[in-house]
Amino acid sequence: MTTATTATFPVEFCRHDSTVAQAWARVPEEPGANERTELKAKIKRLLKEQNAVLVAHYYTDPDLQDLADETGGCVSDSLEMARFGKAHAAQTLVVCGVRFMGETAKILSPEKRILMPDLEATCSLDLGCPADEFAAFCDAHPDREVVVYANTSAAVKARADWMVTSSIGLKIVEHLHAQGKKILWAPDKHLGHYIQQKTGADMLLWQAACVVHDEFKANELLALKDKHPLAKVLVHPESPDSVLQMADVVGSTTQIIKAAQELDALEFIVATDNGILHKMRQAAPGKVFIEAPTAGNGATCKSCAHCPWMAMNGLRNLARTLETGSNEVFVDPAIGQQAVRCIDRMLDFAVQAGVSKPAETYNQKYAHGMGPA
Numbered sequence: 001m002t003t004a005t006t007a008t009f010p011v012e013f014c015r016h017d018s019t020v021a022q023a024w025a026r027v028p029e030e031p032g033a034n035e036r037t038e039l040k041a042k043i044k045r046l047l048k049e050q051n052a053v054l055v056a057h058y059y060t061d062p063d064l065q066d067l068a069d070e071t072g073g074c075v076s077d078s079l080e081m082a083r084f085g086k087a088h089a090a091q092t093l094v095v096c097g098v099r100f101m102g103e104t105a106k107i108l109s110p111e112k113r114i115l116m117p118d119l120e121a122t123c124s125l126d127l128g129c130p131a132d133e134f135a136a137f138c139d140a141h142p143d144r145e146v147v148v149y150a151n152t153s154a155a156v157k158a159r160a161d162w163m164v165t166s167s168i169g170l171k172i173v174e175h176l177h178a179q180g181k182k183i184l185w186a187p188d189k190h191l192g193h194y195i196q197q198k199t200g201a202d203m204l205l206w207q208a209a210c211v212v213h214d215e216f217k218a219n220e221l222l223a224l225k226d227k228h229p230l231a232k233v234l235v236h237p238e239s240p241d242s243v244l245q246m247a248d249v250v251g252s253t254t255q256i257i258k259a260a261q262e263l264d265a266l267e268f269i270v271a272t273d274n275g276i277l278h279k280m281r282q283a284a285p286g287k288v289f290i291e292a293p294t295a296g297n298g299a300t301c302k303s304c305a306h307c308p309w310m311a312m313n314g315l316r317n318l319a320r321t322l323e324t325g326s327n328e329v330f331v332d333p334a335i336g337q338q339a340v341r342c343i344d345r346m347l348d349f350a351v352q353a354g355v356s357k358p359a360e361t362y363n364q365k366y367a368h369g370m371g372p373a
C-alpha cells in the first residue's frame, strides 16, 4: 500500500463582526483503483471485528457513503445521523462528516466510542461562532429563547435552549413564535433570515455563513435556468436569499433528495454541496442533476460547491482510524450534560411533529445492529 500524502490549503470564512478569518483544510490523496478495493475490504472487515457502525453525511465521498450503506450503517443528514447513532446497538460509531457531528454523537451516546477519520474536519459555521463570543451575545439578550443550528460546538449547544437542524428549524421556530417567544438565532445568517421570512418571528441573527452555500450566485443561476427551462431548482436554505428566491423547492438535504424523487421533472439544478449528487442519482435514477453555479461576479470559489472539511474524510484515514483507534471524540462530560438538553428537546419535538419516528422504533430496528439495508 502506498504512503498517504495530503495537501493542506487555507479556507477563508466570515465572522459575526463581518471580518474575514482564515482556517485550513487538508484533502487526503485519492487512492488508486487497487488500493481502493483493498481499503474497502479492510474497512468492512474492521467494522465487523470491532462491532462498529459507519454513519456518513450526504456530503462525504461516494465510497464512504456506499460503505455505510453496504455495512448496515447510515447515510443521512445531521438529524438522522444523530438519531441513528443513538439508537444503534454498536458500541463504536465511526462518524464520517465534520467535528460537530462527532461531538453530537458523543453527547447523545456518552458511553459509546466515537471515532472520526479526521478530528480537524470542521465547519465555517462552527468556527464563526466561538463559545465565549456567543455567550456574551446571549448575556446581552436574556429575554430571548436561544436557538442554535446543529453546526455548532458542544459549548455553544450547552448555552442553547433548542438545537435545530435544517429539516426541522422552521417547525420549531413556528412553534416558539406561536407561543409569543422572541428568538436569538445562531450561527447561519441565511438560514436564520429564511426562517424569519417564513415565520414572521422576531429573530436576532448571528452573522456566520457556510463557505459552500454562501457561494451560490443568483445571476449565474438565472442564466443556467435559461439554458435548462424545464429544470426544477432545489436549494438548501443556507444559501443567500437571492438564490432562494429562484428555488422550486427549499429544503434540507433529505427534503431535496425526496423532492428529486417525487417531482414530475427530469432535470434538476441543485444548490447544495455537490456530494449530495451521489445519493440523488441513486434515489432518482434516470434523472439529470446539474450543479448550481458558484462562479461569476465576485466569485472567490472558496469551496466550489464542495465542503473542504467534508472532503477531509477518505478511505485511507477511515481505515487508519479503525485500525489504530486514533481520532476518538471526547466531550467534557459537564458540557455534554448541558448540551444534551437542547438536542433531546429537538428530538422529542421531531417525534411529536411527525418528522421522525419515536425512539422505540429505532431502538427495535437497530438494537441488534441491524441497519437500513
Ligand code: SF4
Pocket (backbone or CB within 6 Å): 059, 098, 122, 123, 124, 125, 151, 210, 211, 212, 213, 273, 307, 308, 309, 310
Ligand atoms: S457544507 Fe457548510 S455547513 Fe456543512 S460542514 Fe461544510 S462548511 Fe459547514
